[in-house]
Amino acid sequence: MLIHPTVERLRALGLTAMADTLIELQNNPEAAEMPHPDWLGLLVDREVTSRDNRRLVRRLSNAKLRQAAAIENVDYRAARGLDRSLFQNLATCQWIREHNHLVIVGPTGTGKSSLACALGNRACRDGFSVLYKRVPRLFADLAQARGEGRLARLIAALERINLLILDDWGPEPLTIDQRRDLLEIVDDRYDKGSLLITSQVPVSQWHDVIADPTLGDAILDRIIHNAHRIELKGDSLRRRADDRTKA
Known part of the structure; x- marks a missing residue:
């Protein structure tokens, strides 16, 4: 499956962590056995964690x-x-x-x-x-x-x-x-x-x-x-x- 267009769209939307995780899953042979809902859940979790971390870094910098x-x-x-x-x-x-x-x-x-x-x-x-x-x-x-x-x-x-x-x-x-x-x-x-x-x-x-x-x-x-x-x-x-x- 070609994921390059999807990765580019995710990056254009500012969903960088999701894009990186999608590439990681695509390159992991074991991930092929994972159900699609699990893929989606992992993509969302990684994006949320990344955004939380960026916000924390910003709060600490501003403090x-x-x-x-x-x-x-x-x-x-x-x-x-x-x-x-x-x-x-x-x-x-x-x-x-x-x-x-x-x-x-x-x-x-x-x-x-x-x-x-x-x-x-x-x-x-x-x-x-x-x-x-x-x-x-x-x-x-x-x-x-x-x-x-x-x-x-x-x-x-x-x-x-x-x-x-x-x-x-x-x-x-x-x-x-x-x-x-x-x-x-x-x-x-x-x-x-x-x-x-x-x-x-x-x-x-x-x-x-x-x-x-x-x-x-x-x-x-x-x-x-x-x-x-x-x-x-x-x-x-x-x-x-x-x-x-x-x-």
């Missing part, structure tokens, strides 16, 4: 995660107070489906960014759009957008993200523009999207970072009201790794 971390590689043995049961529950991404938030606080080097990126990776794999931003870079982007007259467009783009990761919140007090921008972002995401915030600053001191009692109440009420918390402790994991290397 711009700082670290290539995954939940399967999280170290629960390190003495940093990480609740394994809580983290594994968060890894189901149900909190993102429910538009809840997550706050990870702890000293420098306890793995906050790594945990955030691992959950961001998991969210991408579960089909959610994710964007990672260090807070100083986010505010720099917002300031630039304001100067170029595209602030509203940038904030609207952030609103469409399912999970927005804000890494390294604080400790410098926010400016007037930063407070207003943050309130806009947080308010847009209320009951529509999730935030994951990491910080060295305890939540009890976040009012001092916002540096405005009224806006501080408005911002924190929208974040903390439906937020899960991971509070890490202990010495820097990097320092402990260096000590072990030197020993």
Whole structure:
């Protein structure tokens, strides 16, 4: 059977995986014994898998995660107070489906960014759009957008993200523009999207970072009201790794 015209039509339709699989089956003598419905099922499965993989690669690329971390590689043995049961529950991404938030606080080097990126990776794999931003870079982007007259467009783009990761919140007090921008972002995401915030600053001191009692109440009420918390402790994991290397 000549399959070349069919292969070309499949490629023209953008069904590349189906075309490749059809050639593979045609060149496999054992496939000749397969019923035609099985051929069709395999062709469709390969195309679906290929498209899912391409979408995942695109989501991971757009997420711009700082670290290539995954939940399967999280170290629960390190003495940093990480609740394994809580983290594994968060890894189901149900909190993102429910538009809840997550706050990870702890000293420098306890793995906050790594945990955030691992959950961001998991969210991408579960089909959610994710964007990672260090807070100083986010505010720099917002300031630039304001100067170029595209602030509203940038904030609207952030609103469409399912999970927005804000890494390294604080400790410098926010400016007037930063407070207003943050309130806009947080308010847009209320009951529509999730935030994951990491910080060295305890939540009890976040009012001092916002540096405005009224806006501080408005911002924190929208974040903390439906937020899960991971509070890490202990010495820097990097320092402990260096000590072990030197020993």
